[in-house]
Amino acid sequence: MQRxxxxxxxxxxxxxxxxxxxxxxxxxxxxxxxxxxxxxxxELIVAGPETWxxxxxxxxxxxxxxxxxxxxxxxxxxATPIARPPKNMICLGRNYYKHYLEGAIARGEVEHPPExxxxxxxxxxxxxxxxxxxxxDPEVTTRLDWEAELGVIIGVGGRKIKPEQALEHVFGYTVxxxxxxxxxxxxxxxxxxxxxxxxxxxxxxxxxxxxxxxDPLHLDVSLKVNGELKQRGNTRQMMFDVATIIAxxxxxxxxxxxxxxxxxxPEGVGQFRQPPEFLKPGDVMETEIELIGVLRNRIVxxx
Ligand code: MG
Numbered sequence: 001m002q003r004x005x006x007x008x009x010x011x012x013x014x015x016x017x018x019x020x021x022x023x024x025x026x027x028x029x030x031x032x033x034x035x036x037x038x039x040x041x042x043e044l045i046v047a048g049p050e051t052w053x054x055x056x057x058x059x060x061x062x063x064x065x066x067x068x069x070x071x072x073x074x075x076x077x078x079a080t081p082i083a084r085p086p087k088n089m090i091c092l093g094r095n096y097y098k099h100y101l102e103g104a105i106a107r108g109e110v111e112h113p114p115e116x117x118x119x120x121x122x123x124x125x126x127x128x129x130x131x132x133x134x135x136x137d138p139e140v141t142t143r144l145d146w147e148a149e150l151g152v153i154i155g156v157g158g159r160k161i162k163p164e165q166a167l168e169h170v171f172g173y174t175v176x177x178x179x180x181x182x183x184x185x186x187x188x189x190x191x192x193x194x195x196x197x198x199x200x201x202x203x204x205x206x207x208x209x210x211x212x213x214x215d216p217l218h219l220d221v222s223l224k225v226n227g228e229l230k231q232r233g234n235t236r237q238m239m240f241d242v243a244t245i246i247a248x249x250x251x252x253x254x255x256x257x258x259x260x261x262x263x264x265x266p267e268g269v270g271q272f273r274q275p276p277e278f279l280k281p282g283d284v285m286e287t288e289i290e291l292i293g294v295l296r297n298r299i300v301x302x303x
Contacts, residue, residue, distance in 0.1 A: 007213065008056050009206040010172065012041055014077040022076075023059050024206055029076050030062065031069040041207065042082050042258045045155055045171050052155070052171070052209070080127040080203045081174060082153070086256040088121035089201070090249065091149075091178055093191060095264025096237050102272040117240045117248055120191040122178075122201055122262075130204035130295045134179060135302030136281060140197065141181035144279040144299065147265035148223035148231050148287045151176040152242055153207055154259040159250050166246035167215065169255065172207040175295050176262045177223070177287040182271045182278070202287070202295045203260070213291060217242060220290040221266055225283055230273075233266025235289075 009024035015031075021041050022029035033039035036055045038047070044055065064070070094100040100113050128134070136144050155171025179201055184194030195201075213219070216236065223231040235241075240248070245261060270277040279285070279299045287295040 007211045008052075008059065008172075008209045010041055010044070010081065010209075011204065011206045012079040012081050012083070014079055019079050019083070024073060025059065025062065025070075026064055027073055028064060028067075028070040029073055030059070030064075030067055034069060035059075042085070045153070045257045048257075049156065056209075077129070078131060078205045079129045081207045082203075082258055082260065083127065084124045085258050085260045087259055088123050089127070089260045089262060091120050091122060091195070091262040092240065092245065092264040093118040093120060095239055096233055096266045097239055098233070098237070098267035099265055099269065100239070102267045102269070106272050113239065117245055119249070120195065122192075122196050125198050126196050126201040128199045128202050128297075130175070130202055130293070131297065132199070132202060133298045133300045134200055134202070134279075135198075136279065136299050137302050139303070141183050141194075142278065143182040143271065145180045145182050145270040146223050146225065146230065146279065146285055146287070147178035147180060147269055148221050148289075149176045149178050149262045149265050150217070150219065150221060150235050150242075150289055150292075151203060152246075152261040152263060154246075154255045154261070155257060157254060157256040157259070159254045161247050161250040161255070163243045163247040166243035167210070169246055170210055170242070171257070172209045173213065173217075173289075173292055174203055174207045174260075175205070175287055175289045175292050176260075177202050177285060177295055177297065178262055178265060202297050204295065205293050208292050219292070220288075222288050223268070224286045225277075225279070227286075230270070230277075231266050231268035233268075235263070237266060238263060
């Protein structure tokens with residue numbers, strides 16, 4: 001078996017009442033708690049780059065046939081990679097020009113793209129696994145919408161990080177759907193509440209380390225609802241790229257290992273479609289980022 005130079009694909013999965021740290025090897029999840037002593041992705045990230053290298057070397061030297069603690073990926077229940085990041089997930093608004101523009105047209109604004117990144121955050125109580133159902137409570141929202149986004153997991157913390165060194169601070173990348181209740185965004189005139197619903201934000205299924213991802217990132221981002229393509233873009237279209245975001249944020253906010261940044265969404269969200277479209281119970285969203293993976297989430301009614 002040869003995996004030298006390959007990116008590592010870390011994930012968190014349910015095992016009985018526990019959540020465990022695994023790594024994906026040839027379609028199998030290999031449990032890392034016994035092998036390297038880390039049962040939690042955040043713990044591993046905090047341990048630092050030397051430890052990540054040692055873990056990667058150990059995993060790459062594995063013979064899959066000799067590993068007892070492995071389960072097929074399809075049979076596992078995948079959890080969100082980091083249940084409680086050190087701070088709220090940090091998100092960017094209007095970071096793709098065409099998404100900015102579709103909103104500006106709908107609002108009847110004169111074209112004036114943001115000159116600095118727009119930030120908001122989501123609490124950990126909104127985070128769910130890659131294939132979890134998303135509950136829609138009709139008492140809370142009737143305008144639930146999608147936003148496919150690249151997620152960045154900080155590996156090495158810092159402040160005043162220079163743009164040219166920023167990508168060295170990344171542990172890995174993941175897929176995020178910044179599910180948003182548009183009626184709450186309008187009613188409260190702020191994004192936090194409408195984008196922070198309990199158990200609404202799928203993250204995962206894996207965190208991919210950057211070794212073999214293109215640099216700068218050129219990754220296709222797409223979202224389908226019930227198999228129909230709604231969003232298609234590429235991370236190269238970000239107005240503020242990953243390095244710029246890390247440098248800008250860290251100028252005034254100390255970034256910590258395990259912090260998650262969601263980098264904004266391309267055009268094609270439901271609220272700006274003609275006519276507008278919102279998610280309803282039974283709908284299935286598939287959110288994909290090239291070379292990373294796919295989230296698959298069904299909308300269900302909850303009270
Ligand atoms: Mg968003």
